[in-house]
Amino acid sequence: MNDTINTQLNHKTIRKFKDQSISPEIIDTLLDVAQQASTSSFMQSYSIMSIKDQAKKDKLAEIGNQSYIAGPGHLFVFLVDQHRNQMIAKAQGVETDVFSGFDRFFVGASDALLAAQNVLVAAESMGLGGVFLGSILNQIDEVSTLLNLPQYVAPCVGLLIGYPDQTPQLKPRLPRKVIHFEDTYPDITDILNDLTEYDEVVQTYYDLRNANQRVDKFTTQIANGAQRSHPGRARMLEFLQAQGFIKK
């Protein structure tokens, strides 16, 4: 146990921030941390955009249907970026379709996500809090137009950080045996029949968080989630292919 692990074990998503801006020095440190994360084959196939323009924050809040995106906090958008590498190769006389393969998209997404988690951990270690925003994928084409993304660049995940103005409880995770295995993927039928206790733990958590809100068991949430998909998300693959990615 140490301060780092203590920070990580106490991670809670923060969606409400004080109206207190983060100093440029802190943002600079967070970007240093982001860049020092591992990157596949040292290709650094990602970029980071800070959204400071209020009109763009408003638009992203509208697209994500999350009003807090427009409020206080520093907003990062992590991008899969093979544009830079493609331009570097081209400048060396290398014209190629390698960036259109699934793996180069996946490599860029991996780089972006490792960097993003590094930033959140660093932010939390300084007493900041944050929330990942998958909602920027809900209308990925509109977001890309808004951010002026060229070919071979796509939004991956957003991250809003700031000084916490709420103190949520720790959200209970799945029992270890359901999510961690040794050497082989087990038959999980029996394990899944055993989620009753976890369902109750999750219900209690929601109950404590907001007694006035509808409270679903974990398994009910998953079943409900399996019945609906954001219509914009259904356009992700088509959009990524139009950006030059995942053609094979």
Add this chain to the structure above:
Amino acid sequence: MNDTINTQLNHKTIRKFKDQSISPEIIDTLLDVAQQASTSSFMQSYSIMSIKDQAKKDKLAEIGNQSYIAGPGHLFVFLVDQHRNQMIAKAQGVETDVFSGFDRFFVGASDALLAAQNVLVAAESMGLGGVFLGSILNQIDEVSTLLNLPQYVAPCVGLLIGYPDQTPQLKPRLPRKVIHFEDTYPDITDILNDLTEYDEVVQTYYDLRNANQRVDKFTTQIANGAQRSHPGRARMLEFLQAQGFIKK
């Protein structure tokens, strides 16, 4: 500045480990940290496999063409996992093809990668070191057979951790202005013409690391990388679709 950020800023990939096993208590803490990472819509769409069987480590070392995978160290494989959620939904009478959409694959990969980075940061905070293994994707179909992965499960990234038996130098990252932007994606043509200094920094790094090895500039590495792709990687999309993923 604090211990966490100091750890993160000093991240170096470790590929050589002492023959000293990691205690079960430490592995348990790392799994706690993994599980406390953010997960999209609280769906926890990933799993973690610890590979302890030496024959499987040998096979993964052969597939990845990285002999150190078979050596000392604890080997995690992070999996995109929608099998569990699909089974939970089915048990509630919900039969759906939602897990075949690109977005549910991407959500699972995001969950897995955030958890994986959390584990590496925690490990490094305890004096351990590690290396991410994208090489498990080089023959993703063989790896999946080896690990007995069912439909809606796929390898995402490997992570080998252990007690460091090498002390590499910090690897210099791209200049900030090339990778971080504000509000809009810039025309990077001019920026890319300005990578000469970074090319020299990278060359010096490699020179110091191993004077006997061929030393490439960063831009040369990228151009070379754009001319070749691992043949197994070209099968990734086809494999993922066979696993039930990314059909639309």
